[in-house]
Amino acid sequence: MDNRDTLIEVRNLKKFFSIGDNTLKAVNDISFEIKRGETLGVVGESGCGKSTAGRTLLRLYDATGGDVLFEGKSIMNLNNQEMKAMRRNMQMIFQDPYASLNPRMTVGDIIGEALDIHGLATGQKRKERIQELLSLVSLNPEHMNRFPHEFSGGQRQRIGIARALAVEPKFIVCDEPISALDVSVQAQVVNLLEQLQEKMGLTYMFIAHDLSMVKYISDRVAVMYLGKMVELAESDALYEKPLHPYTQALLSAIPIPDPEVERNRERIVLQGDVPSPMNPPSGCHFRTRCPKAMPECAASAPVWKEVEPGHFAACHLYN
C-alpha cells in the first residue's frame, strides 16, 4: 500500500429511495476511502447504485445514513454556507454531455457560473479565466460565446470538465464520463483526465461499466452489486486475482483481442437477471446468480473483510 494520506473517507454510506410503499436501497452500507491523488474506479452493472453512491458522496442527494469525511472533516452536517465552501473542493463530471450543459447558456456562462457563485472572478478577469480553462481542456478560447448545441459530444464533455475545474477542486467524481462518447473520443477524454490529474494533483472517483477502461485509468477498483460493495483492491490485484465470484464473472466477460485465446477461454455466464433492488435476496445479494452459492449465503450477509493486504471482499468463501 502506498502511504498517501486519505482524502475521502466513506463510512457506512446509505441512500434509500422510497417508491410508493417500497424502499429502494440504492446504496446500502458501503465504506471505503480514497487516497489523495489516486483514481478509484467503481464498476458494476446498470442500476447497482454506483452513480447514486457518487452523487450521495457529494451531497447532491441527502444520505439516508453514514458519513463522508473530506480531509477528516464530515461533510454531512455542514450548513448551507459551509457546504457551499466545501463544494469548491469536490466536483462532478456527468455522464451525458448533451444533458449536462444548460442549452440556453453560452459556454462562457456555463463555465463562468462557477466563478460567479463563489465570487472568484469578475469582468475582464472572469473572461480571462474562462479562456484559460477552455485552453486547459484543449478547446478554442474564442468559442466562449457559443452555445452547447454547436459542439460535438467530446467537446461538450470537455466543457463539462472545464466547468468542474473552474473552482479548482481537489476531488472529482467522474460519473461515467466516457460511456456516452464514441470510442475514438473516449481515449481523448480519458487522456485529458489523466493529464489534468498529473498537472493539478486531482483525485478521481471514476464510475464506469467499461472494465478495460477502468483498469487503464484506476489505481484501485471497487466492484458494486445491488447497492453493496463486493470487492475492492488495487487494480492489478483485482484483475489478476479476483476473489469475489461476481468479479470473476465480470472479468471473464472482457473480450481478449486474440482470436486463439478468445475462442478457447472459458467464460463464466451468470444465470438470470439482476434481482429487483426493491426486494433483494436475503443474505448475500449475489447468491441467486452465484455459481458457488452455499447454504450459508442465504442465511447471513457476508462480512466486508480484508482478505489479503489491501484487498477487500464480501463473500462467504473467505469468511
Added chain:
Amino acid sequence: MQQLTKEHFEPISVDLRQAEAIKRPSLSFWSDVWRRLKMNKVAMASMIFIVALLVCAIVIPLVTHNDYFTTDLAGKNKKPSAEHWFGTDDLGRDVFVRIWYGARISLEVGLAAAFIDLIIGVIWGGIAGFYGGRVDEIMMRIADILFAIPYLLVVILLMVVLEPGVGTIIIALTITGWIGMARIVRGQMLQLKNQEFVLAARSLGADSNRLIFKHLIPNALGPIIVTLSLTVPSAIFAESFLSFIGLGVAAPIASWGTMSNEGLPAMKYYPWRLMFPAVFISVTILAFNLFGDGLRDAVDPRLRK
C-alpha cells in the same frame, strides 16, 4: 502506370485546433426560433395582422373626429359610406370608431388576462414543481378544486358582487385561467429539475434562486410563451362572449361582444351592425391562434405534425 513508392507519401500535419474550428455562425435559441417562425407564412401574416390591430386600436380613436358615445338619431342605421366607413348603429353612433374602441377592450382583456395568468401560473407551478412532494401535492389539489368550479358561475357571482366592467371580466377570467399555465410550468419544472445540468449547477453550489431563474425558467420559456400566446385569444373570446350575453361591459362602452349583441336583432335590415364586430372577433381570434400555433412549431419543431 506509375509505381507508387514510399517517397510519394508524406505525413500531413493535422492541426487539432483547425479540426475543431466551428464555421457556422453562432445561433442562440431565440434567433433560431425567429428563423423558423419567419419561414411560416401563415404565422407571419397573423403576426402582421396582430401588430396592425394593436397599432390601429391605439391610434385610430386618437385621430378620429367621431367618438363611440355621441348619438345622432337623425343619422341612425346608416349604410357604410365615406362619412361612416362601417355605417352607424341604432343610435347613430359610428360603427368604425366603436370597432376600434372595442378592439382596445378586447386587447386589454386579452393581454391583461394573459399577463396575470403568466405571473400567478409561473409562480404557483414553479414552486409546486421545484419543491415537489407534499408541497406539489397540496398546491396542485388546490388548483384542481378551483378548476372544478364552473367558470360561468364564478363570473355571474363576481358580476353580482363587483361592478360590471373590464376589471371584473379580467378577474373572472384569471380566477381559474392561471391553472393551465401553472400545470404547464409545473410539468416543465418536474422534467427539467432532474436534468444533469441542474445537478451540475447544484454541485457547483448554486442556490434555489439561481437554479430557478438561471436554469429552470429559461428552459421552460418556450412552452410558457406558447401557452401565453394561446391564452390571449381565449380571453378575447371569453370577453366577447360575456359581453354578448350581457355579463360584460355596460353601455355605452363599445365592446365587440356588446356590439354583436345590439346588432343581432337588426341582422335582417342592417347586417353591417352585426357583421363588422363578428368578423373582427373571428379574424382576431383566428390570427392569435394561428400565430400561437406557429410559435409553438418554431419553439419546438418536434411538435409539428
